[in-house]
């Protein structure tokens with residue numbers, strides 16, 4: 001795997017996209033467990049693997065449709081995601097659990113009993129405080145009513161309830177402080193029976209890890225905050241094509257394709273306008289000239305439509321520019337979805353099983369379009385069940401299993417001479 005990467009890096013210098021230690025968890029379940037991948041310019045990387053192994057999640061992380069839990073993603077020279085906060089927090093939690101297990105395993109029954117009693121007393125105190133609050137609100141209401149006459153009996157009753165609750169609270173509080181003192185002495189006793197060296201070194205380890213974790217958290221928060229500004233731009237330049245085309249049914253084919261480029265084009269002009277106006281206020285003469293030459297809305301729209309029309313030509317669907325997606329076949333819809341992604345001039349195309357929702361007779365036309373893109377030099381990552389296609393078109397195949405890349409090799413080698421046992425088993429089922 002390393003050799004292959006080294007070879008590619010010698011030819012093409014830098015990868016388009018890189019990941020290091022990419023981890024993704026969904027509510028505690030780890031789906032990606034540290035993916036290191038480099039996709040070099042012009043590469044066509046096929047990703048294969050069993051259902052549920054994390055292929056789509058990997059692709060969605062590359063495009064930041066999913067925010068990774070930990071690791072690093074680089075796009076060109078830009079770090080688009082980097083965080084080791086969750087990884088560090090996990091180490092901290094493990095250290096804490098280890099110490100807890102050591103201490104409680106060595107503590108005596110009396111200390112454990114005292115701790116339990118304190119817990120129960122605290123919840124009782126909480127309940128009593130709630131009760132008190134309710135009584136006080138009731139009393140307030142009654143007083144308001146009494147002003148208008150009547151309800152004296154009720155007021156008296158509430159006052160009694162309040163004072164009863166108060167004394168109950170006081171006695172619970174006293175009980176808690178006695179218990180706490182008790183626990184403190186018992187803890188000190190237990191401590192003397194523990195191995196001081198062991199607890200001390202555990203505490204030191206925890207303190208050091210706390211520091212690392214809090215630094216990582218600060219960095220993580222900062223990164224997430226500034227990501228808002230970069231995430232859209234990144235999604236646009238990593239063209240994604242899904243299994244289900246996700247076209248807008250209420251827009252024509254042309255509008256589906258030009259929606260994003262027009263929006264971005266207008267936003268870019270607006271931003272430039274703002275910068276130029278600021279420069280003009282500072283007396284910049286060149287800025288004035290540039291401001292006058294900025295493209296107008298109509299020009300942006302026309303350019304987007306022209307580009308869309310050219311791309312439609314490449315997939316053989318120029319005659320469909322003005323129809324609505326509902327009138328298209330699945331294969332045609334997917335070709336339009338590909339054009340829509342291409343319209344943003346992506347630096348890489350990510351395909352997630354682009355043909356698996358299609359009727360068999362339409363698979364060919366979509367694969368043909370993808371193959372043509374590949375031949376034109378587009379860098380792409382394609383998750384696919386089409387092993388024949390992977391073999392024919394891919395320059396490299398990644399076998400993903402249980403959230404890690406288990407094999408990474410050119411197709412002839414990966415299919416012809418698989419090394420990983422899980423890959424052998426997988427291939428025996430799908431080939």
Ligand SMILES: Nc1ncnc2c1ncn2[C@@H]1O[C@H](COP(=O)(O)OP(=O)(O)OP(=O)(O)O)[C@@H](O)[C@H]1O
Nearest residue numbers: 026027029031049050051052053054055056057058
């Ligand atoms: N948003 C989510 N919330 C919770 N779990 C998720 C989420 N997305 C994916 N998963 C889980 O992560 C695991 C990997 O899913 P993923 O879609 O990446 O697998 P896959 O390799 O693409 O599978 P398939 O070949 O079936 O498409 C699965 O167990 C899935 O249930």
Ligand SMILES: [Mg+2]
Nearest residue numbers: 055056057352
């Ligand atoms: Mg999938």
